[in-house]
Every structure is written in structure tokens, then in C-alpha cells.
Amino acid sequence: MSQELGITVKKDQDPSEWYTQVVKKAGLASYAPVKGCMIIKPYGMKLWESIKEEFNSKIEETGVENAYFPLFIPESYLEKEEDIVEGFDPEVAWVTHGGDKELEERIAVRPTSESIIAPYMSDEIRSHRDLPLRLNQWANVVRWEATDTRPFLRTREFLWQEGHTAHATEEEADEETMLRLDQYQEVIEEHLAIPSILGYKPEHDKFPGAKYTTTIETLMPDGRSIQSGTSHQLGQNFAEAFDITFEDENGDKKTCWNTSWGLSTRTIGALIMAHGDDDGLRLPPSIAPKQVVVVPIYQEDNQEEVMEYAEGVAEDLKDEGFRVEFDGREHRTPGYKFNEWELKGVPLRLEIGPNEMEDRTVTAVRRDNGDSEEVHRDSVRDKSRELLDGIQDSLYKELEDYLEENIREAGSKNEILATIGKSRGYVKTKWCGKESCEEEVKDEVAAEIVVLPFREDSKPATIQGSEEEIEGECAICGEEAERWAYFAKNY
């Protein structure tokens, strides 16, 4: 493979450089002139559109309507909820001029939209009949991150969906928070084939102004955890700050409960990291823009027949509903094409040369493990379906095993530090709930509590099953433990 086309480092040896090369060479994103911003190229955009379609259909089926709220939020609105100001002020991009006129009040480019959706809800909601109110928008947001920006994983502008709901009771808001987290899990586990851990963020790390924040964490092969989506029970802070009230069945005025929840283009970063290998991307068939690539291999004297036979196979698969690329480019060798489609992570490659033509077969090669087999022409459709299903499953299974192996228990501060020092993944420990105990660890290693799992055995991540009481002492201070906490290095 030419140096230009292929990935020149091993994923395991230099994950950071590997990531940068895959993003660039697989055609996912480019750097933009403003530092920390990215251009999402068509191949990357198809991944986002697929995630969007998947999640959007889930929320539409469960009562959410899409709307669009302004990019611009007046500073005075951001200031109405004091936690929001403190939480986001340091990373707001400020518009100060419109044309050549200085604005009377500076305007924030939205870092998130609670501050502008809350007053809208206040206007819209009059009666209990207006509840629940469930809105979502697919939009761009801006957070002026100072350092360590990387395409998809951490960018100053990113695309996301942000859902915002209002409810009559605390219980309904709790349910909503969990329902959306559950839907994130469906997308990430079933569509992206990445196992996950669900739980709370520690109190001091929750969304500014929220009652509590839930997170879906996924473990990357470099041993770090990625927060792949968050769902917040906002309590009544925003409702009180922005007067979101309703008249209940008895005519009494009540204050609403809110939630908000977001999933961003960061998930594409997780997808790349989670499944990629030394040859580039490996895409789960469910999300792959092209699931099958058909590559004809011919000489001058049999070009026409081979092309015709191979195109027939491709058409057959298209008719069956597969997303198929027929790569008939004449100026590229088969070897070049194999490398390119491996780089782009296409799950299944069908090689078709004169031998296959004569035997009425195709050679099917799996991207995930490189296995190849002869498939008879008549069973290409069924076999492709079977192979693609198998690839989706085994990509998930591979990571599930990896996750299982990389949750390690530690019973003391030293043990936590030692385990983080020598192993990848999560260190689970009993924790008293105090930030100071987490700080003690953070002061010594670049790891923090990334999730308080709903259950101890949250590996086959699920929000089903009640949360467990735990007994014992905090591994750090020795006081009574409140719950299990997972320490990890993170993105």
C-alpha cells in the first residue's frame, strides 16, 4: 500500500497519531481554518446522518417533536440561571458586532439551549394539558475549548441533538431522563456495536443547574472512557428561573420539572476509536454507508465478461436492499481498491475474477477478521446477509469481552493508583460521595470518576434492574461508602 493511502502507525502504539490518520485518510473530516473547528466530509457526514436517522425515529415514536431554536442567546438570558453562567461562560464565543455596529448587549453563540428554550416553554405551557412538552433540535453548538481539540472527539463547533422536556411531576421527569438514556444505549450498542456502561455523573460533575446527570460511557481500546451521551434531570431550577408553570387539574399553579439530553458528533469519534484497526476503519454493517464492495479483477482479454458478471452480483445485492459499491475504476489496481475499502471500513468485500466467473462463485472477505470464503453465485444474497449479521455481532462481542476484562476492583487509594498506572480501563471502587476523595486520586493520576454505575455489574450495561445498596467503606477515606464509582482516564 502506498504511504499516502495507508495508515503508517500501529493503533496500539500511537493511538493519537493513528486516529488523526484514519480521520484524514478514510475521508471523514478535515481541519478548518478556525482552530478546533472541523469540516465533516461526505463519508463522515453519512455516519452522522445514519446516527441521526436512527435516534430521530426513536424519539419521534416516543412523543418528541423537532423544532429549531436560535443560534444566538442574549447574555442576559444566559445569566438568568446562575449555574449555567458559571458552567459555560468560560467557553462561550461572543458576538459583539452586527455589520459595523457594536451591539448594545453581547450575544452568546449557543453552547447549549436551555436558556432560550426555557423562556419559550414558559410562554407555551398554560395548562396540565400542555404537558408533557417534548422538544428536540438537531443543531450546531459552540464551546470555545482551549486545548486538545480533535476532530469529532473534541471540537469547538459540533453537531448534536438536544432534547428538552417539561413535565408535571418529578417522577415523570425521572422517567424521561432514563428513557432517553435508554434510547442512547440502543443506538450505541445496536447501531454502533459498542457496549456501554450507564450510570450517574458525580454530583460535582453534573450538568450546570441539573438535579442529576446520567451518562453512557464507552471504553476505548486505548483504555480511556468516552462520555457518549448525557441525559439530565434538571429538577425545577430552570422552571423557577424562567417561570415555567402550569395550572393543574384543580386550577392550582404548579412549577414544571425539566429534562435535557444530548448526543453529538463525538459518537463518531468513539465509533472510529472503538472498532478501527491497523488498516483503518472497521464499520458495523448497521451504520456502514456501504456494506458491501464488489471488486472485479480482470485482464484485458476478459474484462467485459468479468465486469458484466460482477455487476450482476452488485445489482442483485442492491435489489435485495444492501448498500453496495461496485468499484469498476479502470485506473486503479485491485490491490489499491482492497486497501482503500479496508481503510474506509466497508464490512464485506466480494472479489470477482475469471475463476469466480467460471465457477459461478464470488470470494467474500470479511473486513473485521480478514476471513475469506468462496460463495456460490446463487447463495450470494443469503450468505451476504449472514456474513453482515455475523460482523455486526462479532464487532460488538470483541468489545464486550474487552470491557469485561478491563473493569478491575480496587480497595484502597494505593490500589486504585497502581491499577490505573498499569492497566487500561475502569477501576471500580467503593466511594463515600465526597469530591475530595476523588481529588486525591486526580492529583496523582490523570483519571477521575467517570460514572457511578446504576448497578455493580453494569458491564452488560442496562438500566433495567434496580440500583444496589452497597456496604463497606470508601476506598480512599475509609468512611461509609455510598456507592460504586468507576475511575478512568477519559476523553
Added chain:
Amino acid sequence: MSQELGITVKKDQDPSEWYTQVVKKAGLASYAPVKGCMIIKPYGMKLWESIKEEFNSKIEETGVENAYFPLFIPESYLEKEEDIVEGFDPEVAWVTHGGDKELEERIAVRPTSESIIAPYMSDEIRSHRDLPLRLNQWANVVRWEATDTRPFLRTREFLWQEGHTAHATEEEADEETMLRLDQYQEVIEEHLAIPSILGYKPEHDKFPGAKYTTTIETLMPDGRSIQSGTSHQLGQNFAEAFDITFEDENGDKKTCWNTSWGLSTRTIGALIMAHGDDDGLRLPPSIAPKQVVVVPIYQEDNQEEVMEYAEGVAEDLKDEGFRVEFDGREHRTPGYKFNEWELKGVPLRLEIGPNEMEDRTVTAVRRDNGDSEEVHRDSVRDKSRELLDGIQDSLYKELEDYLEENIREAGSKNEILATIGKSRGYVKTKWCGKESCEEEVKDEVAAEIVVLPFREDSKPATIQGSEEEIEGECAICGEEAERWAYFAKNY
């Protein structure tokens, strides 16, 4: 109808207030705290999503790929193409601070993205094999309009698609420009049921830096024209400013030709204005979020049976693929429901009371003309299809007749002025091509040349058919005429 729910002015008497009330009361949009920005409410968003889906499938079928480019453009990039600077500088929103730090270079919130897509194209294009390059993004843009902002029609932030392409030859760029204009016409005429006129913008009114700009104009009932989409042949200006070049088949370095084309949420403004009546919206079935509303009318003693019968009808229509609302709300009277769904422009209403139930019929009421008829239960599906098709056609036909009646020829400046003064619509006249002649008219009435039609009889708007040579003199200066020009008041 209660004052709060219904429209309180006649469309014909006060179109501006009528428009504002429809936008608000039909639940399409709300005002946002930053002047000139809008909140697109779910019902309005469904219209945009439908337009998006319709146009997106057309461009995907014709080789365009979606991507996403940054919201932020450094000032120095905007300055690289001098026409763009001059054209957009006065309406750029400027970001000057990130967090509490002042930026070294101020950053434009994109008013359009040529300046950031051109350098990307320069990086991506190496060989003739990389051409044509066709990209599109669905995005928000900001133009700091000073005055006269109105939801959808003119807002400081709006949603749009912007297509950007690069080609090897001028001819291909010409064809691309016309193809996209043609696709706009399909969306606007077939999906939105609005007849249109296609043509060029006058030289002095073209997109900054373009070789020429084409437009699709639609005539509103208040007699003003709305530019509903534009497609630009950009020539080689951007390619030269940003070095977009390629190596041709002979290994020679050549400069590309570019196009760009955009369709925005303004089309929703045109849709509202074009079809609405004194009772509110009238939506063409093709775009209507709900095509049929089923309203059960019952007393206490027959509620259960009527509801069951009516729900059966609604389910039947849903199964048939119609978008159906079953309005079983108990706290609203049938009259209230009729008014509300008329306001929201649902094309077909099925009223179902005890009589209909006994006779095994439904009463079908058309929103466009108020006609009602009894339909037998067994033919509800076929008849609904027939009625909806009829509504789509007659909404179009109504406006087609109106457009035809409101193109008037004028042979002198005085005649132009008099015609504009006393009539709605377009005044067509022979024109020499000089801006000064247009200025003479503009100085006296609030009208300008909105389109130079491809053909004189551009009423049944089409870009097929060659452009006609004309003979005669400019109606204003008497010099040799270059082509037909349409004067109109516009949005």
C-alpha cells in the same frame, strides 16, 4: 371562533398583520429574544423537514453529497474574494471573544460558505478524476439584516441548504446551475403547488463574485414577488482567488469553474402567503404534515360507538399511507376543532357523527374551497386520494391563473409606473440592460427588476426552450433592447 384562536384581519386588507397572525396562531414560529431571529415551532419545522427531504432526494440522485462546513470563517478568508467582502460585510455578525479572551482575528458567523468551501475544494481537487465535485450542506446562516425582519421571509438567522460544485468546464458549470434551478422549480411547483418564473437576475443584482445568478420567483397574492431560490454560475473568480485547479487528461494545470445554489426557510414564508386565506393556512397535501383530520361528533349517549367508528376510518386511512390526525379531544367542541384544523391548513376534514355512522358514510370537507360531500365508508380511501389530488391541483391552478392575469406589458416609463401603481404583479418591458434605466423606475416606485425571464412567455415557467432574441427599444431610454425584464415589488 374565539378571537384568540382565529385570524382577526382579512388577508387582502392587511396582508402583513394577517401573515403575522397566521405564523403565530397556526403554530409555525415564535419570536426569539434576539431581534430578527425566530423559533421554528414543531409545525413549521415539519414543513421545513418535508422540503428538505424532497430536495435532498433530488440532489442525491444527481451526484451531490452532503457535508458540513464550519459556522466560523476567519475575516481574512472572507477578504480573499473581494466581491464577497463588499457584498456581505455590512451584514456579518462578528465573533470577537472566545470565553474571556479577545481573539487575535475576528471571526465571521457564516453569511454563506463560498469562502470556506473554496479553500477546501482547492485541497481536495488534484486531477480531472476528482471532478465534478458536488457538495451540499443543510445549515444555519446569519445575515444581520437591519430592518423589516419577519419570520421565515426575512430573518437574521435562517436555515437553508447551500450547494457548492466545481467543474472542469464552463459548459458543465452552466448545466449544473440550470439543473439545480430546475430542481428548485420541481420542489416549489410540485411539492408546494406554487407556479414560478425562472430567469436571470440583472447583472448588478447578481451574487457577489458570480458570473451570473438565476432565480426562481413566485408571485404572492399581495402582488409582490418572492425570490424563492437562487442558483449561481460563479465563473472562475473563486477558483482563482483560492487556487482551485486540476490536472487535465494531458497533464496540464487548469482552473475550475464553480457554482453555488441555495434554498431557505424563506420558502415557508412563500407557502404561507401563497395559499393562505382569511381562515388561516391552506396546505397542499404533498407537504401537509397532516393530510386528513378525522373529527368525531358525538353526544354522551353515543360517544363510544361514534368514536369507534371514526377511529376505524382514521386507521384505515393511516394503513393506506395517508398522514392522518384523529382528533378525539374531549375538552374541545367539534366547532373549535374545525376552526383549529382550518387554521392549520389541513387539506381534508372528515366529520363523523351519529348520522354518518348509521348511514355508513363520512362527511368530507375540503379546506381549499369548503366543499363538502357524503362519502360511503367503503370508498373513503379512494375518495380521499381523489380529493387530496384535486386539492393539490386546484391550489396550483388558482395561483397559475392569478399569475397569468398579473403579468402586464408596458412600453414606456410612464406606463411602467402607472401599471405598477394601479396593479399587482409583474410589469414586463423591454430593457437595454443598463442599471440606470432600472434606477429611474426605482426612484419613483418601490419596484425593481426581479427577473429577466428565460423566455418571454415564462408563465408556465420552464427552463426548457431556448432563450428568445428580442427586437425593439428599451421602454425607458429608447436604446436597443437586450431582453425582457420583469419589474415588481418584492420581499
